Amino acid sequence: MNAQIALLLGQDGVINGAIYALLALSILLVFSVTRVLLIPLGEFVSFAALTMAAMQAGKPALLGFLLVALSLAGLVMDLIDATRGGARRLRIGMLAMPAYVGVVTALSLALPLKDLGMALQALMTIALVLPLGPLLYRVLFQPIAGASALVLLIVAIAAHVALVSVGLLIFGPEGARTEPFSDSVFMLGEAVIQSQTLWVIGLSLLLIVLLYLFFERNLYGKALRATAVDRLGAQLMGISPELAGKVSFGLAAFISGLSGVLIAPITTIYFDSGFVISLKGFVGAIIGGLASYPVAALGAVALGLVEAFSTFYASSYKEVIVFTLLLPVLLWRSLAQKGVEDEK
Amino acid sequence: MTTIASGAPLLQVDALNVAYGKIEAVTGVNLKVGEGQIVTVIGPNGAGKTTLLSAIMGLLPATGAIGFAGAALNGTPIKDRIGQGLALVPETRALFSSMSVENNLELGAFRFHHRPARERQATMAEMYTLFPRLKERRTQRASTLSGGERQMLALARALMGKPRLLMLDEPSLGLAPLIVREVFRIISALRDSGVSILLVEQNARAALKVADYAYVLELGRVAAEGPAAELATDPRVIAAYLGMNSKHQERLAQ
Numbered sequence: 128m129n130a131q132i133a134l135l136l137g138q139d140g141v142i143n144g145a146i147y148a149l150l151a152l153s154i155l156l157v158f159s160v161t162r163v164l165l166i167p168l169g170e171f172v173s174f175a176a177l178t179m180a181a182m183q184a185g186k187p188a189l190l191g192f193l194l195v196a197l198s199l200a201g202l203v204m205d206l207i208d209a210t211r212g213g214a215r216r217l218r219i220g221m222l223a224m225p226a227y228v229g230v231v232t233a234l235s236l237a238l239p240l241k242d243l244g245m246a247l248q249a250l251m252t253i254a255l256v257l258p259l260g261p262l263l264y265r266v267l268f269q270p271i272a273g274a275s276a277l278v279l280l281i282v283a284i285a286a287h288v289a290l291v292s293v294g295l296l297i298f299g300p301e302g303a304r305t306e307p308f309s310d311s312v313f314m315l316g317e318a319v320i321q322s323q324t325l326w327v328i329g330l331s332l333l334l335i336v337l338l339y340l341f342f343e344r345n346l347y348g349k350a351l352r353a354t355a356v357d358r359l360g361a362q363l364m365g366i367s368p369e370l371a372g373k374v375s376f377g378l379a380a381f382i383s384g385l386s387g388v389l390i391a392p393i394t395t396i397y398f399d400s401g402f403v404i405s406l407k408g409f410v411g412a413i414i415g416g417l418a419s420y421p422v423a424a425l426g427a428v429a430l431g432l433v434e435a436f437s438t439f440y441a442s443s444y445k446e447v448i449v450f451t452l453l454l455p456v457l458l459w460r461s462l463a464q465k466g467v468e469d470e471k
Numbered sequence: 472m473t474t475i476a477s478g479a480p481l482l483q484v485d486a487l488n489v490a491y492g493k494i495e496a497v498t499g500v501n502l503k504v505g506e507g508q509i510v511t512v513i514g515p516n517g518a519g520k521t522t523l524l525s526a527i528m529g530l531l532p533a534t535g536a537i538g539f540a541g542a543a544l545n546g547t548p549i550k551d552r553i554g555q556g557l558a559l560v561p562e563t564r565a566l567f568s569s570m571s572v573e574n575n576l577e578l579g580a581f582r583f584h585h586r587p588a589r590e591r592q593a594t595m596a597e598m599y600t601l602f603p604r605l606k607e608r609r610t611q612r613a614s615t616l617s618g619g620e621r622q623m624l625a626l627a628r629a630l631m632g633k634p635r636l637l638m639l640d641e642p643s644l645g646l647a648p649l650i651v652r653e654v655f656r657i658i659s660a661l662r663d664s665g666v667s668i669l670l671v672e673q674n675a676r677a678a679l680k681v682a683d684y685a686y687v688l689e690l691g692r693v694a695a696e697g698p699a700a701e702l703a704t705d706p707r708v709i710a711a712y713l714g715m716n717s718k719h720q721e722r723l724a725q
Contacts, residue, residue: 346577346578346581346584346588347584349570349574349577349578350578350581350584352567352570353567353570353574353578356567356568356569356570357565357566357567357568359530359561359563359565360564360565360566360567361567361578362530362549362550363528363549363553363558363559363561363565363629364553364578364579364581364582364628364632365549365550365553365554365581365582365632366550366578366581367548367549367550
C-alpha cells in the first residue's frame with residue numbers, strides 16, 4: 128500500500144464513518160428518549176436513497192402511498208383515543224399530519240422531479256422520508272409506550288421486517304445509485320480529493336453542530352434531553368412523552384433521510400441494504416454505551432475507517448472484521464461497568 | 472366539612488379509589504384544599520399517601536371525582552393538569568440530574584413555552600432571590616448538589632411553572648434537621664405568597680405545625696381529619712404519630 132491508496136481508503140472510510148456517525152446519533156437519541164432501539168432506521172436510509180434514485184430515473188416516487196396509509200391509520204387511532212377521552216379532546220391538530228402527507232404525496236407525484244435538479248430532488252426526498260418517523264411512532268410505539276424494553280425491541284424488529292417488504296413492493300428488487308453531487312476533484316499535493324467527500328463531511332458536521340445547538344440552547348431540545356434523563360420529571364413539567372417520542376423519531380427520520388441522500392451516489396442501494404448500514408450505526412452507538420454522543424460519533428468514524436482498510440486487505444472478510452471489532456468493546460464495557468442497572 | 476375557613480375549595484376530591492390491579496391502595500377518599508391553605512396528609516408507610524398524590528396528578532388511573540378550580544380533572548392528561556396549575560414534587564424529586572441547575576429551572580417553566588423567554592428569565596430571577604444557594608450553583612449539574620440543595624431545586628423548579636396548587640411528597644425525607652426546618656419555613660412562606668399546598672409528610676409534628684387542615688390516612692382510608700391544631704392535640708393522633716416525648720420533631724418545625 129502506498130500513501131495514495133491509503134488516502135483514498137481514508138476518504139472512503141471517513142465518508143462511511145460520517146454517515147454511520149449520523150445514524151449512531153439518531154439511534155442514541157431515539158433510544159434515550161423512548162427506550163426503543165430503532166432497527167427500522169436503516170429502512171429510512173434505503174427508502175431515501177431509492178426514492179432519490181427513482182426521481183432521477185424518471186420513475187414515480189411511490190413512497191407517498193405508504194405515508195398516506197400510515198397517516199390514515201394514525202388518524203383513526205387518534206380519533207379512537209379522542210372518543211375514549213371525551214369530545215373535548217378532538218383537536219384540529221390531528222389533521223396536521225394527514226394534511227402534510229397529502230400535500231407532499233401530491234407534490235411528489237405531480238412535479239416533474241427528473242428535471243428539477245439535484246437540490247430540489249434531495250429536498251423532496253427528505254420531505255417524503257421525514258414523516259415516516261413520527262407516523263411509525265404514532266402507529267406502532269405510542270400505544271405501547273409503557274411496555275418493557277424487550278417488547279419495544281420486538282416491535283421494532285417487526286417494523287423492520289415489514290418495512291423491508293414494503294420496500295420490495297415499492298422499489299422492486301433492483302439496486303440503484305444516484306448521480307454524485309458533483310464530479311469535480313481537487314488535488315492536494317499528491318492526493319486526489321473528491322468533492323463528494325467534502326459534501327458528505329461538510330453536511331455531516333453541519334448537522335452535528337445544528338443538533339448540538341438544538342439540544343444545548345433550544346427549550347424544546349432541552350425538553351427532549353430532559354425526557355431522556357428523567358421521564359417522570361419531564362412529564363411533571365408538562366412535556367408530553369408522546370410529543371417527545373414523535374419529535375425524536377422525526378429527527379431520526381430526517382437524519383437518516385439525509386444520510387440516504389448522501390450515501391446514494393457512493394454505494395448501490397437495494398431495498399434491503401438499510402439494515403447493514405444501520406447495524407454499523409448501532410455498533411457506533413454501542414461503542415458510546417448508548418449514552419455518550421461524542422464517543423458514539425467517534426466510534427462510528429473509526430468503524431468506517433476500519434471497514435475501508437479491511438476492504439483493501441481482506442475484502443471478503445470486511446463485515447466479519449467490522450463486527451468483530453465489537454467484541455473487545457463489549458468486553459471492555461462489561462468489565463468497566465460496576466453493576467447491573469435495573470430496568471424500571 | 473364546613474371547617475375549611477378560607478375561600479372556596481381549590482381542589483376537591485370525592486370518593487377517590489385507586490387500585491394496583493386488584494389491590495386497592497386508596498379507598499373512598501374525600502379531600503379538600505382551600506385557596507391559600509396548607510393541607511397535610513399524614514399517615515404511616517404504605518397508607519397510600521404517594522398513591523393519592525399520583526392519582527390527583529394523573530400519573531395513576533383512578534375512579535371518583537377530582538375537581539380543580541371548578542373543573543373536573545377526570546381523564547385529562549398530565550400535561551393539561553399542569554396547564555391548569557397543578558404541580559407535584561415527587562418523593563424522588565425527579566430532577567434532570569445530568570443537566571445544569573439553570574436548565575432544570577428553565578424546564579420547570581416548560582408549560583409557558585409559547586411565551587417569550589424573558590418571562591422565564593424573570594421568574595428564574597425570583598427563584599434565585601428565594602433560593603440564593605441555587606444561584607451560586609446555577610452552572611453545576613443537578614447530580615452534584617447536596618440533598619438539601621436538591622430539594623430546593625425541586626421546589627424551585629415546580630414554582631417556575633407558577634402552580635396554583637403545589638403538591639409535595641415527603642419534602643423533608645432524608646434531609647438534615649436544619650435543612651428540614653428551612654424547608655418548612657419556605658413552605659409556609661409560599662402559602663403567604665398565595666400558593667395552596669397539599670403536603671404529604673411522615674414528619675407529622677412538623678407537618679401539623681405548618682398546616683391549616685390535616686387528614687390522617689390509614690390503609691388507604693381517611694381515619695381522621697380536622698384543623699391541624701386540633702389534630703395535633705388529639706390523643707389518638709399523639710399516640711400513633713407524634714409520640715409522647717418526641718419533642719425533637721417539634722423543634723425542627725420551628
